Amino acid sequence: MTAATRSDRTPVSHAGGLLRHRDFRLLWTGQTVSSIGSNVTTVALPLVAVAVLDAGTFQVAVLTAAAWLPWLLIGLPAGAWVDRLPRRPVMVACDLFRALLFLSVPLAAALDRLTVWHLLLVALSAGVARVFFETADQVYLPVLLRPEQLPEGNAKLHAAQTASYVVGPGVAGLIAQLIGAVTALLLDAISFLVSAVCLLRIRTVEPRVRRVDQSRSLRRDIAEGLRFVARDPYLRVLTVFGAASNIGLTGYQAVLVVFLVRELRLEPGLVGVLIAVMSAGGIIGALLATTLGRRCGTARALLIGAAFTGPPALLIPLAAPGIGLAWPALGGLLIGLGVAIGNVVKGAFRQTYTPHHLLGRVTVSMHLLNYGTIPLAALLAGAIGARYGVGTAIFVMTAWLALTPLILLIGPIRRRRDLPAAPAAS
Numbered sequence: 001m002t003a004a005t006r007s008d009r010t011p012v013s014h015a016g017g018l019l020r021h022r023d024f025r026l027l028w029t030g031q032t033v034s035s036i037g038s039n040v041t042t043v044a045l046p047l048v049a050v051a052v053l054d055a056g057t058f059q060v061a062v063l064t065a066a067a068w069l070p071w072l073l074i075g076l077p078a079g080a081w082v083d084r085l086p087r088r089p090v091m092v093a094c095d096l097f098r099a100l101l102f103l104s105v106p107l108a109a110a111l112d113r114l115t116v117w118h119l120l121l122v123a124l125s126a127g128v129a130r131v132f133f134e135t136a137d138q139v140y141l142p143v144l145l146r147p148e149q150l151p152e153g154n155a156k157l158h159a160a161q162t163a164s165y166v167v168g169p170g171v172a173g174l175i176a177q178l179i180g181a182v183t184a185l186l187l188d189a190i191s192f193l194v195s196a197v198c199l200l201r202i203r204t205v206e207p208r209v210r211r212v213d214q215s216r217s218l219r220r221d222i223a224e225g226l227r228f229v230a231r232d233p234y235l236r237v238l239t240v241f242g243a244a245s246n247i248g249l250t251g252y253q254a255v256l257v258v259f260l261v262r263e264l265r266l267e268p269g270l271v272g273v274l275i276a277v278m279s280a281g282g283i284i285g286a287l288l289a290t291t292l293g294r295r296c297g298t299a300r301a302l303l304i305g306a307a308f309t310g311p312p313a314l315l316i317p318l319a320a321p322g323i324g325l326a327w328p329a330l331g332g333l334l335i336g337l338g339v340a341i342g343n344v345v346k347g348a349f350r351q352t353y354t355p356h357h358l359l360g361r362v363t364v365s366m367h368l369l370n371y372g373t374i375p376l377a378a379l380l381a382g383a384i385g386a387r388y389g390v391g392t393a394i395f396v397m398t399a400w401l402a403l404t405p406l407i408l409l410i411g412p413i414r415r416r417r418d419l420p421a422a423p424a425a426s
Contacts, residue, residue, distance in 0.1 A: 017152060017156075018145070018149060018152050018153055018156055019156075021144075021145075021149075022203070023144050023202045023203060023204045024144055024145065024153060024156075026198045026199070026201050026202050027140075027141070027144065027157075027198065027199070027202065028156055028157060028160060029194075029198050030194060030195035030196075030197070030198030030199055031137075031157060031160060031161070031195065032160035032161075032163070032164065033191045033194040033195060033198075034095065034191045034192050034194065034195040035160060035161045035164035035168070035191075036164040036167050036168050036171070036187075036191060037168070037187050037188035037189070037190065037191025037192065038164070038168065038188060038191070039164045039167070039168025039172075039279075040168045040171050040172040040175075040184050040185070040187045040188055041102065041168075041172075041184075041185060041188045042168065042172075043168070043172035043173060043176075043184075043257065043271065043272055043275060044172040044175070044176060044181045044182075044184035044185055044188075045063060045119060045123065045181075045185070046060045046063060046064075046257040046258070047172070047176050047181035047184075047257065047261075047268055047271075048105070048114075048119065048181045048182055048185070049063060049116060049119055050257065050258065050261055050262075051176070051181060051261075051268070052109070052114070052180075052181065052182065053114070053115065053116050053119075055116050056386065057255060057258050057382055057385040057386050057390055057393075058382040058383065058385070058386040059116055059382075060254070060255070060257065060258050060382070061254045061255055061378045061379060061381055061382025061383075061385065062120065062378070062379065062382060063119060063120060063123050064123075064250065064253070064254040064374075064375070064378035065254075065374070065375035065376075065378040065379045065382075066120050066123040066124040066127065066375070067123040067124070067126065067127045067130075067375075068127060068250070068371055068372075068374035068375045068378070069124060069127060069375040070124065070127040070128040070130070070131045071127075071131055071367055071368060071371035071372050071374070071375075072368070072371075072372040072375065074128065074131060075131055075364050075367060075368040075371070075372065076222045076225075076226070076364060076365065076368055077222065078131045078132050078135055078364055079135055079222070079225055079360045079361040079362075079363060079364025079365065080221040080222050080225070080360070080361055081132075082132065082135045082136050082139060082360040082364070083139070083221065083357065083358075083359075083360035083361055084221075085136075086206055087136040087137075087139050087140040087143070087206060088136075088140060088199055088202065088206055090132055090133070090136040091132075091133050091136050091137060091140065091199055092196045092199050092200060094129040094130070094132050094133035094136075095133070095192040095193070095195045095196035095199070096192070096193070096196055097125075097129050098126050098129050098130075098188075098189075098192045099189045099190075099192040099193050099196070100189075101122050101125050101126050101129075101189075102122065102126070102185050102186070102188045102189040102192070103186070103189040104118070104122065105118070105119070105122060105182060105185045106182050106183060106185060106186055109182045114182070131364075131367075134367070135360055135363055135364045135367070136360070138347070138350075138351065138359065138360070138363045139356075139359050139360045139363070140206070141153055141154070141157075141351065142351050142352075142356060142359070143204065143206055143207065144202075144204055147351075147352050150348045150351050150352055151289075151290045151293065151344070151345075151348040152290060153348075154344050154347040154348045154351070155286055155287070155289050155290045155344045155348075156286075158282075158286040158289070158340055158343055158344045158347070159282075159283055159286035159287055159340075161282075161286075163282075163283050167276070168276075171184070171187070171272070172184045172272050173268050173269045173270070173271050173272015173273060173275075173276075174269055174272060175187075176268040176269070176272070177267065177268045177269035177272075181268070221361060222361065224358065224361060225358060225360075225361025225362050225364070225365045226361075226365050228354070228358055228361075228362055228365070229362055229365045229366055232423060233411050233412050234349075234353070234411070234412065234413065234419060234420065235350070235353075235354075235362070235366060236411070237407065237408065237410055237411040237413060238302075238346055238366070238413075239365075239366045239369050239370060240369070240407055241306070241404060241405075241407040241408050242346075242366065242369070242370035243369040243370050243372070243373045244373075244400075244404045244407055245306075245309060245310075245339075245401060245404040246370055246371065246373050246374050246377065247373050247374075247376070247377040247380075247397070247400060247401075248313060248377070248397050248398060248399075248400040248401025248402075248404060249335070249339070249377075249401060250373075250374045250377040250378055250381075251377040251378065251380060251381035251393070251396070251397030251400070251401075252313070252316060252381065252393070252394050252397040252398050252401070254377070254378035254381045254382060255381050255382060255385045255390050255393050255394065256275070256394070257271060257275075258385065258390050259319075259390045259391065259394055260274065260319075262390070263390055263391060264319065264320070264321050264325075265321070266321075274325060274328065274329060275332075277329045277332070277333065278328060278329055278331070278332020278333060278335075278336065279332065279333075279336050280333055280336065281308075281332070281333035281334055281335065281336030281337035281338075281340070282336035282337065282339060282340040283336075283340070284337055284340070285305070285308075285336060285337040285338065285339065285340025285341040285344075286340040286341075286344055288337075288341065289301065289305075289340060289341045289344035289345055290344065292304065292341060293344075293345050296417075297416070297417030297418045298345050298349060298418045298419045299413050299414075299416040299417060299418055299419050300417060301341060301345050302341075302342055302345050302346065302408060302413060302419075303405075303408055303413070303414065304338075304341065305337075305338045305339070305340075305341030305342035305345065306338060306342060306404070306405035306408050307338065307405055308334050308335065308337050308338025308341070309335055309338030309339050309342065309401070309404070309405065310338075310401055310402045310403065310404055310405040311402050311405075312330070312331045312334035312335055312338075313331055313335055313398035313399075313401040313402050314331070314398055314399065314402050315327045315328065315330055315331030315334075316328045316331040316332065316394060316398050317391065317394050317395040317398055318331075319394075331398075335401075345419075349419045350362065350363065350366070352421065353419070353420065353421065353422060353423065377397070381393045381396075381397055384396055
């Protein structure tokens with residue numbers, strides 16, 4: 001692959017960091033705005049289903065499953081396609097497509113045509129676009145930044161994303177309380193348009209994608225990415241840990257809104273505030289991750305993050321009206337802290353460790369298992385909630401999450417201070 005023309009890939013002063021980097025600043029701004037919009041939807045969509053369409057626990061869980069199902073259905077070919085295509089046009093097209101999808105919900109509601117099936121179709125279609133966008137985004141960041149800038153870049157992007165976990169639910173709850181949950185989805189549509197505009201203003205010229213041998217099949221490209229992950233001892237254990245922890249995380253989150261509204265009788269505004277507080281730890285974790293990795297070592301930082309992700313989950317089932325809401329707030333805050341540390345360290349590691357021509361396929365191969373468990377977890381939590389009660393579903397999923405950090409003790413990570421810079425074969 002030819003070298004990129006990178007007008008902004010000059011050294012970045014410590015005082016301003018990457019926020020002095022024009023193209024990164026545009027990418028960061030667009031993703032921050034779209035993340036806030038998406039996290040408005042995370043709360044607004046189930047609120048629409050529960051409050052407007054009177055959907056049941058299982059139906060709300062299916063909405064979550066639909067949003068993540070595309071990783072199982074098209075994840076692998078999407079990774080191979082992204083490695084063959086220019087990434088920025090893919091990302092812009094995905095943003096515009098998602099803007100149209102979320103505009104359709106308030107339009108259908110205004111025409112009195114909104115149904116649960118409509119919400120499911122929107123969630124599923126937006127999930128397809130997300131597969132392509134996130135895969136392209138992981139490959140695009142190393143185009144803008146030098147390898148030594150990637151930890152800071154990932155930390156800033158993740159800090160913004162986790163900040164949106166705080167702002168988005170609060171905004172969704174407030175709007176739902178004042179003018180209705182359907183209106184909140186307009187914010188998500190607008191946020192994707194802002195993201196598309198920011199991407200179009202980036203000046204860095206993306207390197208021409210390596211010409212693919214026409215005799216080379218898509219199946220062979222997919223297999224190459226899968227083999228790289230399966231044979232690598234670091235990527236393999238990180239993939240299994242991510243998949244297992246996502247079962248617990250998604251499981252309790254898929255039914256959390258139903259639990260708070262129907263079991264604890266909370267108003268939509270308070271639901272948004274509580275979920276925002278539970279997510280606030282992610283901001284702290286993202287800000288600490290780079291420093292923690294530098295001082296303690298990146299491998300040890302992963303283990304520390306996992307310790308915060310697991311056991312604190314047991315606090316969430318203790319939720320009760322009034323002062324009892326402090327338990328899920330504290331548990332969610334600690335989980336967010338741990339998840340953010342792990343995601344920042346893991347993201348930078350994958351981008352520098354993996355050969356660039358394989359990065360799209362390796363990313364999506366890991367996401368296939370990591371994200372592929374999410375729809376299954378949502379359906380499982382919904383089924384448990386429908387059969388035994390939503391409180392039982394919350395308990396089962398958080399108990400599972402508490403045990404998942406043990407997976408990182410399998411393999412070489414526990415014996416190292418830092419993760420390696422390149423595969424041993426290199």
